[in-house]
Amino acid sequence: MTEADHRAVREVLDGGRLVSDVDGATPVSELEERWARRCGTPHCVATSNGTTALALALSALGVGPGDEVIVPALSFIASGLAPLHQMAVPVFADIDPRTFTLDAASVESLVTPRTAAIMPVHLHGQPADMDALGAIAERHGLAVVEDAAQAHGATWRGRAVGSLGDAAAFSLQVTKNLPTCGEGGLLNLTDARTAERARMMREFGEVIAPGKDRDYVSYLLGWNHKMNGVQAAFTLSQLDRxxxxxxxxxxxxxxxxxxxxxxxxxxxxxxxxxxxxxxxxxxxxxxxxxxxxxxxxxxxxxxxxxxxxxxxxxxxxxxxxxTLPEQKVFTDRVGFGRGYPWAAAEPPPHAEHPxxxxxxxxxxxxxxxxxxxxxxxxxxxxxxxxxxxxxxxxxxxxxxxxxx
CATH class of the missing domain: 3.90.1150.10 (Aspartate Aminotransferase, domain 1)
Known part of the structure; x- marks a missing residue:
């Protein structure tokens, strides 16, 4: 943490652009633009943390009740929780013994008519095999949501991680390669309509746009997943280095x-x-x-x-x-209300995870x-x-x- 980081934060505190929904350019909008440009994606939506970025990605892509999302058996807990937050069921595939990322053969064996998405996790900073996983997704018409929480700056076949699927979630938590001064997240998206939905869902389902008075009308089911200006300014300073x-x-x-x-x-x-x-x-x-x-x-x-x-x-x-499937939240099928989505879902396919x-x-x-x-x-x-x-x-x- 350098004087440049301190100066960036002080400038936000002195300038008053502390939140992301004020009119005009903000540190948040600048961070979104710079990260999208760096990754080679058309859209980036800043969020409160990497977990909300994952959940927002699935929601904006239409993943919801009755759907299944294939997730690696080795990852941080957020990878498995994000589908549950959308009332979808995580289905756990085994991993490659050298890269620790999704094993394509295990993924293929778990695809059912209920599968809506594959979530490759670029665990520890090593990109998953996006060629093999992308081919499976294309064959079955599935969305690809990259969990890139640990993979800022990683590349696959010359392309930046975060540009290899339909959506990609990054964490800016203070321990990450690219941090903020606490918690934060970035969500990359390739489709303009999906990005618009993600922006609305991030802020209560409202349309909040530069030059437009806020009408406080919620058009979609939304949350409060915004990033603030101090977090964005700190990350921008870190991004310079x-x-x-x-x-x-x-x-x-x-x-x-x-x-x-x-x-x-x-x-x-x-x-x-x-x-x-x-x-x-x-x-x-x-x-x-x-x-x-x-x-x-x-x-x-x-x-x-x-x-x-x-x-x-x-x-x-x-x-x-x-492993993730051994976590109690999944073995005990903890969910919402009377155990949803598990109570309403057909039994998901099962794989061993040796x-x-x-x-x-x-x-x-x-x-x-x-x-x-x-x-x-x-x-x-x-x-x-x-x-x-x-x-x-x-x-x-x-x-x-x-x-x-």
Whole structure:
């Protein structure tokens, strides 16, 4: 956070354009224009956070009661909740073991006449296979809503994430690669009519346009999902430095992962050929047998590594403790009223999620600390910690066997 960020916020406070629905240009409208231009999409709607951006995307595309939305089994909870907020049913597909994004074959197996949309999540900053998923959507006439909450600046086949489907939701939460000073979101849209609906739904279903007096008439079912001027100004200031920060992150992370890749039994994240991975989260998978530690389960190996790495000052964490379909809100079919939409929906198709479960069982993550452009020295210290633990794999083996 720099003086430029402080100055941008002070200018909004001094100028009085604190909300998004005043007449004329605002920091919010400027952020929308700049982000749409950067991503190569015709429309962008700023929102209060990334979750409301996802829900607004589905609503503006007409997804609602009786519909199903295919979502990856490994993601942040918002990916599964957004369909429920529209009274649609999330259907969980398995993931690819290297990219942690939707597995196209699993998605194809779950399409039914009730499927309305596919939600590829560009998890941790790695774009999903949009070629394969786009082909499935085209074959079945489905909408594609990108969950790009963790993928600002990522690209797929030379195109920016956020321009690869019918809609794309980004989070600006303070821990993201492109943050605001708290919570915020951006929703990219390709169709003008859908974008108009999203703008109306964002602000109580009203038509609020420059040069038009507000009539306080709600034409659609809407919410209050607006972003304020302070949030937008902060993000605009961060956006001025985004490319510089991203280049620094890539250098720092590449140097860190190069050291870890030399250690047996660690699978480090790598960008899919033709894509740009922005490394919002670094997820590392561990293979005890490949490390020379035999007779130890993946979970036991990961638990001991977690303990020892933290002892060495490496701030690894699990991030998720279970797959999305194992979350109680979905296993207990919690909904609205008397359990809607579950109570009114036909039983959704079911898939096993062995890959998602295996990834959670054998992996640890690094979050947030590496996003700072000056985090290179810290990452090198983390690599020191990994190397020290790997010099004592006999101790790791003993502890893991004793923990069974």
């Amino acid at each position: 985004f490319d510089e920060y991203e280049a620094a992150r890539q250098r720092n992370v590449a140097a860190f992962l190069a050291r870890l890749a030399d250690l047996p039994g660690i699978a480090v994240p790598r960008a899919t050929p033709g894509s740009q991975h922005v490394m919002h989260i670094i997820r590392l998978r561990f293979d005890a047998e490949a490390a020379g530690v035999e007779g130890v389960s993946p979970g036991a190996f990961r638990r001991v590594l977690h303990r020892l790495l933290r002892t060495e000052g490496v701030p690894v964490s699990r991030y998720q403790l279970m 890959v998602a479960r295996a990834v959670i069982e054998d992996s640890l993550t690094l979050q947030k600390r590496h996003l700072h452009p000056d985090a290179g020295p810290a990452l090198q210290r983390y690599a020191d910690g990994f190397e020290k633990v790997w010099c004592h794999l006999d101790v790791v083996a003993h502890m893991a066997r004793a923990s069974r």
